[in-house]
Amino acid sequence: GNSVTQMEGPVTLSEEAFLTINCTYTATGYPSLFWYVQYPGEGLQLLLKATKADDKGSNKGFEATYRKETTSFHLEKGSVQVSDSAVYFCALSHPNNNDMRFGAGTRLTVKP
Amino acid sequence: ETGVTQSPTHLIKTRGQQVTLRCSSQSGHNTVSWYQQALGQGPQFIFQYYREEENGRGNFPPRFSGLQFPNYSSELNVNALELDDSALYLCASSLSAGASSSEQFFGPGTRLTVL
Numbered sequence: 231g232n233s234v235t236q237m238e239g240p241v242t243l244s245e246e247a248f249l250t251i252n253c254t255y256t257a258t259g260y261p262s263l264f265w266y267v268q269y270p271g272e273g274l275q276l277l278l279k280a281t282k283a284d285d286k287g288s289n290k291g292f293e294a295t296y297r298k299e300t301t302s303f304h305l306e307k308g309s310v311q312v313s314d315s316a317v318y319f320c321a322l323s324h325p326n327n328n329d330m331r332f333g334a335g336t337r338l339t340v341k342p
Numbered sequence: 343e344t345g346v347t348q349s350p351t352h353l354i355k356t357r358g359q360q361v362t363l364r365c366s367s368q369s370g371h372n373t374v375s376w377y378q379q380a381l382g383q384g385p386q387f388i389f390q391y392y393r394e395e396e397n398g399r400g401n402f403p404p405r406f407s408g409l410q411f412p413n414y415s416s417e418l419n420v421n422a423l424e425l426d427d428s429a430l431y432l433c434a435s436s437l438s439a440g441a442s443s444s445e446q447f448f449g450p451g452t453r454l455t456v457l
Binding site for chain 1: 346375377382383384385386387390398400432434445446447448449450451
């Protein structure tokens with residue numbers, strides 16, 4: 231079945247460091263891929279998405295490229311800020327069903 | 343524009359009891375999805391409601407049931423609570439059915455503790 235595997239955390243970085251959070255998926259056909267962010271005490275917020283191979287989603291300095299050949303959707307940011315501290319979830323959805331499959335989440339802490 | 347709201351924020355129940363969680367969808371959204379998020383895990387899809395009908399269900403037993411009302415708000419009911427039901431329950435609304443067809447907007451969740 232469809233599933234997502236993402237890099238285990240926690241990840242701790244200094245401010246202005248480069249961030250990569252790995253995400254790989256298993257799915258038939260062409261799923262849509264998402265990154266959601268969950269700040270403490272809040273619900274999930276969509277960070278970015280990509281709906282077809284080679285699409286790049288981007289938002290707030292974060293980027294991820296839909297790589298069908300490696301079944302990956304790694305999240306990157308060139309220079310993290312303390313305010314980026316949160317839990318990040320990779321997710322996929324398939325046009326043939328209505329559920330969204332999430333990874334286990336990666337907790338990021340950015341220190342000043 | 344009001345976002346997705348959920349009530350209550352926290353709830354404590356004992357094993358065997360029943361619970362009802364509520365969700366108000368974002369204005370103009372006709373689809374509501376419910377997720378269970380255990381501690382340290384990603385959300386797991388429970389079911390989706392579209393225009394008052396169940397429109398997809400995840401791998402949850404029948405004691406998890408739901409409703410959607412004409413104003414598109416929704417309830418999640420869980421009967422015969424078990425300790426493993428302790429989790430954060432998230433509601434998400436969207437403009438149309440299907441997880442890939444439109445963005446899902448999540449509420450802050452209801453934290454359920456079963457003792």
